[in-house]
Amino acid sequence: MSDIPQELKYTKSHEWVRLEDDGSLTVGITEHAQGLLGDMVFVELPDIGDEFEAEQDCAVVESVKAASDIYCPVEGEVIAVNEELEDAPEQINVNAYHEGWLFRIKPLKEDDLGGLMSPEDYAELVESESH
Template identity: 60%
Template sequence: MSDIPGDLKFQKSHEWARVEDAGQVRVGISDHAQELLGDLVYVELPKVGDKVEAGASCAVVESVKAASDIYAPVSGEVVAVNGALADKPETINEDAYGDGWLFVVKAGNPDELDALLGPDDYAELIENDEH
């Protein structure tokens, strides 16, 4: 069972969100998600300046197995994307909670974060996933 950093919030669809300075929220996929997907081979990210909406698809990650939509955990404007993933999508497999981040959103409505799961609740969710 992988260690889940305590400062993260999660969606049931396995995206993580980390609140950083000035209301910015960094987004990635969980270690559990990358394990389910297998080797990542392609990432389609939003552009800086794009508006994303909580719960709406805004990116795609593709593994050797399948393509998966990434849903924004919060609404707002994209202020940074992880361009290094274009050439090294496997970074997500290697470091899902660190260098494998996807994009940063300047959150328009920080209250949306309250709807996300805490690390313990997420750990419980994926444990149940594994029957």
């Protein structure tokens, strides 16, 4: 069973979302997703100030094996990106939930997390996809 931290929210496209104290959201890909993709070799991040709708593709992570689109979990504006990934994309493999974070967004609407999945629901999704 993959590591699915209880304090995070999830998407069906395997992103994790952490609500920060200032109301912004940090986004990355889950441990399960990094395991499926394998060794990361390239990350294309959005620019700070870019605005995205919910479920719009906003970044790309590439492993040796394949490229994978990252979707914005809620409508919002990018306020930070993890620039260290440019030279060290393998941080996603090493620690998907911390050093491997991708970007931070300021949601357009407050309390816009209703559409995201709970850890329990995400665990069920992972379970169903491995059968």
